[in-house]
Amino acid sequence: MPGLGTSFGRGGATTFVQDLKNSDCILIEGSNFAECHPVAFRFVMQAKERGAKIIHVDPRFTRTSALADTYVPIRSGTDIVFLGAIINWVLRNERYFKEYVQHYTNASSILTEEFRDTEDLEGLFSGFNESARSGGGGSAQSHEGASQSRGEAAPGGGYDTQSWQFEEEEVPRFDGTGTASVVRRDPSLQHERCVFQVLRRHFARYDAQMVQDVCGTPRALFEEVCEALASNSGRERTAAIAYAVGWTQHTVGVQYIRTAAILQLLLGNVGRPGGGIMALRGHANIQGATDIPTLYDLLPGYLPMPAIQRDEQDLASYLKSNAKPTGWWANLPKYMVSLLKAFYGDAATKENGYCFDYLPQLTGDHSMIPTQVAMKDGEVKGYFVIGQNPAASGLNAELGRAAMERLEWMVNLDSYETDTASFWRREGADPAKIPTECFFIPAATVLEKDGTLTNTNRLLQFHEKAVEPAGASRSDLSFIYQLGLRLKECYKTSTDPKDRPILDMTWAYAHEDERERSRGEPSALAVMQEINGYRVSSGEQVSGFTELQEDGSTACGGWIYSGVCPDKQTHRARNREADDYTSPDWGFSWPANRRMLYNRASADPAGKPWSEAKKYVWWDERGQEWTGYDVPDFPLTKAPDTPAKPGATGMDAHSGSDPFIMQLDGRGAIFVSSTLKDGPLPTHYEPLNSLVPNALYKQQHNPVMCEWKRRDNPYNGVANEDYPYILTTYRLTEHSGIMTKYVPWLAELQPALFAEIDPELAVARNLKNGDWVTIRTAVGEIEARALVSGRIQPLRLAKGRWVHQIGLPYNYAPLGLAHGDSSGDLVPLVMDPNVSIHEAKTLTCNIRAGRRNKRKRSHVDEDVPAAQRSQEGAPTAHGRDFPGPQR
Amino acid sequence: MRIGALPNVTSQRTDNLRARTRGAKAVPSICCYCAVGCATLAHVDDGGKLLNVEGDPESPISGGHLCPKGAALFGLTVNTARWTTVKYRAPYAERWEERPLEWAMDRIAGLVKETRERTFVKERDGKRVNHTLGIASLGGATFGIEENYLLGKLMRSLGVVSIENQARI
Numbered sequence A: 001m002p003g004l005g006t007s008f009g010r011g012g013a014t015t016f017v018q019d020l021k022n023s024d025c026i027l028i029e030g031s032n033f034a035e036c037h038p039v040a041f042r043f044v045m046q047a048k049e050r051g052a053k054i055i056h057v058d059p060r061f062t063r064t065s066a067l068a069d070t071y072v073p074i075r076s077g078t079d080i081v082f083l084g085a086i087i088n089w090v091l092r093n094e095r096y097f098k099e100y101v102q103h104y105t106n107a108s109s110i111l112t113e114e115f116r117d118t119e120d121l122e123g124l125f126s127g128f129n130e131s132a133r134s135g136g137g138g139s140a141q142s143h144e145g146a147s148q149s150r151g152e153a154a155p156g157g158g159y160d161t162q163s164w165q166f167e168e169e170e171v172p173r174f175d176g177t178g179t180a181s182v183v184r185r186d187p188s189l190q191h192e193r194c195v196f197q198v199l200r201r202h203f204a205r206y207d208a209q210m211v212q213d214v215c216g217t218p219r220a221l222f223e224e225v226c227e228a229l230a231s232n233s234g235r236e237r238t239a240a241i242a243y244a245v246g247w248t249q250h251t252v253g254v255q256y257i258r259t260a261a262i263l264q265l266l267l268g269n270v271g272r273p274g275g276g277i278m279a280l281r282g283h284a285n286i287q288g289a290t291d292i293p294t295l296y297d298l299l300p301g302y303l304p305m306p307a308i309q310r311d312e313q314d315l316a317s318y319l320k321s322n323a324k325p326t327g328w329w330a331n332l333p334k335y336m337v338s339l340l341k342a343f344y345g346d347a348a349t350k351e352n353g354y355c356f357d358y359l360p361q362l363t364g365d366h367s368m369i370p371t372q373v374a375m376k377d378g379e380v381k382g383y384f385v386i387g388q389n390p391a392a393s394g395l396n397a398e399l400g401r402a403a404m405e406r407l408e409w410m411v412n413l414d415s416y417e418t419d420t421a422s423f424w425r426r427e428g429a430d431p432a433k434i435p436t437e438c439f440f441i442p443a444a445t446v447l448e449k450d451g452t453l454t455n456t457n458r459l460l461q462f463h464e465k466a467v468e469p470a471g472a473s474r475s476d477l478s479f480i481y482q483l484g485l486r487l488k489e490c491y492k493t494s495t496d497p498k499d500r501p502i503l504d505m506t507w508a509y510a511h512e513d514e515r516e517r518s519r520g521e522p523s524a525l526a527v528m529q530e531i532n533g534y535r536v537s538s539g540e541q542v543s544g545f546t547e548l549q550e551d552g553s554t555a556c557g558g559w560i561y562s563g564v565c566p567d568k569q570t571h572r573a574r575n576r577e578a579d580d581y582t583s584p585d586w587g588f589s590w591p592a593n594r595r596m597l598y599n600r601a602s603a604d605p606a607g608k609p610w611s612e613a614k615k616y617v618w619w620d621e622r623g624q625e626w627t628g629y630d631v632p633d634f635p636l637t638k639a640p641d642t643p644a645k646p647g648a649t650g651m652d653a654h655s656g657s658d659p660f661i662m663q664l665d666g667r668g669a670i671f672v673s674s675t676l677k678d679g680p681l682p683t684h685y686e687p688l689n690s691l692v693p694n695a696l697y698k699q700q701h702n703p704v705m706c707e708w709k710r711r712d713n714p715y716n717g718v719a720n721e722d723y724p725y726i727l728t729t730y731r732l733t734e735h736s737g738i739m740t741k742y743v744p745w746l747a748e749l750q751p752a753l754f755a756e757i758d759p760e761l762a763v764a765r766n767l768k769n770g771d772w773v774t775i776r777t778a779v780g781e782i783e784a785r786a787l788v789s790g791r792i793q794p795l796r797l798a799k800g801r802w803v804h805q806i807g808l809p810y811n812y813a814p815l816g817l818a819h820g821d822s823s824g825d826l827v828p829l830v831m832d833p834n835v836s837i838h839e840a841k842t843l844t845c846n847i848r849a850g851r852r853n854k855r856k857r858s859h860v861d862e863d864v865p866a867a868q869r870s871q872e873g874a875p876t877a878h879g880r881d882f883p884g885p886q887r
Numbered sequence B: 001m002r003i004g005a006l007p008n009v010t011s012q013r014t015d016n017l018r019a020r021t022r023g024a025k026a027v028p029s030i031c032c033y034c035a036v037g038c039a040t041l042a043h044v045d046d047g048g049k050l051l052n053v054e055g056d057p058e059s060p061i062s063g064g065h066l067c068p069k070g071a072a073l074f075g076l077t078v079n080t081a082r083w084t085t086v087k088y089r090a091p092y093a094e095r096w097e098e099r100p101l102e103w104a105m106d107r108i109a110g111l112v113k114e115t116r117e118r119t120f121v122k123e124r125d126g127k128r129v130n131h132t133l134g135i136a137s138l139g140g141a142t143f144g145i146e147e148n149y150l151l152g153k154l155m156r157s158l159g160v161v162s163i164e165n166q167a168r169i
């Protein structure tokens, strides 16, 4: 999410799927749109029928490619080179949207003299501190012949972002009392230190030849893409970019999205119909689970969790370090106080800082991978796994399963037996040696419960309970509610202050229906009403987040969703009235039911549509307010010619033509000055496991990615001849995790795991279609049926070197009607530094004909020596310090 | 209905056939697989039995279409392979046993309390942390907003910080 969040202000798709039909050119990259989001793909097809050009860039030729106008092959893991080269092409050929760039982006902002680019420092930005994070020796180790031939630079440092800041100048304050500092700008974009010129230099070597050498993409195809995007952008036309996990699951994943964001800002495509960036989320509620998150570092509505490293010990210091002086985030105190009121009710008072100290403090990175490692090392005792199957879909999955053996107890909620629930009786395991106490709680399916899901374009939709849950199954909500009630009971007599949060936590969610209530069922509606927010004194719902207050008079569990239940009778996620465009009465789209974000940018600085063809939101002179086809993403009556007030706080610091209201300066960020840990501009680094050295810089990998150099997590290394092929993973239309694998119709359509192998490689390795093939990385090996197919083609890189890529679905696991080995067994633990995501989209591997060996109790069963646990990378682990700039 | 130029051959039996869903209640729902969010209608008979699941033609997103996964939603709910009882596996045991839900809930609450008591840390380096690293939770991307909210609220109030789901993107 930070890819979009840091560039534009909010971590969500900027547009909605229906609007893709208005696009004049759609670039699909990092996504097999037609097969993974099939029903939304119809809007791409509608655009095509209108004459739009559809481009698909992907390592594999898929059904998306077949329906596109142009298919562009690429080596997986090189998208920053490809997109960076488009940026360079657009700049060199003066094809950017000049007025948009000047007024709506930070291209004109001037950097300080301290800033050094990756061009100056061999692939590092200024501020790099080698030792900021290194915890120990971290020397390369070898394991079963998998020699570690690492790149030259030793990763593991951190950045000090001070040199990435903008230069400031003093101007008279808006109220005439002295001066205020504002960012220095050069609207002509000529100053040599302005972002625009820095960007030019940063990408100067990313050109068509580089694309051919690094990505393996033929030059002519690359130039066709550039021309298509540029000629379909501007006042009269717009182009959109769609991506999915093909862009995120990389050690530089956030920067892939940043590159796309920069390109769309240069082309003037953000906040305009037919434009934008369509983030295609995988699971039904991925967006919702980030908005109202079960993520360690976020509270609902993108409020950060307090962390000791930022010294957020009390409410005042938390608000100080997180509220922004200018832009919409100046409102953060209202949202935080209202959240605490929603959590702790009457116990939260002004005097006690609204129970801020009830919240636990982060002491490190507590995300999934560090937790898995800590579990392996015996630090985690109890584990709740709800609707997820890490024993199959996890990374270094055997390490994950061995880690579960060290748990004291595990609770798994699902509708079917999962590989996680039954990890103790997997192939090669000996239950008699596994002490873990395991519970399986049967879960209701979507049809058996009320609830709300947030789709890929931030749209909340309600599903009604249609039938009673089967047998003893209950909704997950019911489980959580009942557990909460029991824990309150357990601690009833406690006087220990550490137990106050449990006792004071508001928990009044009894179902409105008598029959459900008598069975102990909670009400999903009551929970959503709390998320929406209410007035503490009267209990009345607030109609939206603009009514929230900092004085404890309002409670709100998730400010960005405020407005979904504006009164006790209304649940807007239930609305089912469609029209033929924005459909404001179908569901509820956060924030404030806006379908397209940043839509102020669909009008020119003076508030007029850029063109009749691309009209969306504009300033109505007569009514003196913003109007259009959508809820304007701008203060409704703030005129376009309103000047910015230097020294003012909040929205007053922005002018009437600054469309990105969440940003400090109201502008789209080409250059991100502090929030990202791996650089203010995207830079190409090779994936952790790569066949080739980095052609652009001496720095091979993302210098601040997190590694675990332990004997239970060996890496293939760079250009290791033992692993000569590239491996990429993907999903199938017919499957989605454990849920589908027991459905007979789907199991019949896609019964078992296969590996896509190009015909040339098949001949070389003596494989025929349908043969068993074993695929191996340093982490593990799996078997699959060979699918020999011309859909995946060898690519020609620099110096005429040919590389082969292998495609592998990641949907399978040993349990289920449709089953097979799981690709998680091949993926090592490594994380991107910003969002702690793993790298599963580009790996290296080897293959051989035939089936794999039987699984035995393996090396991962052993404990890792204490010395190795604290090696390089480990300081970011669960419970230990994490470095790094503030978010 | 007539197909072709000549009257169709029908029997009394076919004349009397009716759609299974005729007269059934159509409950609005949403596909639970991918994030496109296709709208569905679940047909339920008077006895509360699920008859069919199909696309809701009114949806501006899906217009009644469903991909193979959505079209097979019926088989996710009505499926003999489902586990619909609470199961328990004691330490070192070789098999699952069935247990009542109430028993399991009490036992889990007891384990949470016991583990929390043992692993709770109030201070570190002189700073208040009030957390436990001994309990972790995983999951969220496949279940609803309300469930995410409540799980987050409960876990944080317990002091659990390792709260994660698949939405790391």
Ligand code: SF4
Residues within 6 Å of the ligand: A036, A037, A038, A039, A040, B031, B032, B033, B034, B035, B036, B037, B038, B062, B065, B066, B067, B068, B069, B070, B071
């Ligand atoms: S029917 Fe298919 S495309 Fe639609 S939401 Fe379900 S999985 Fe996604």
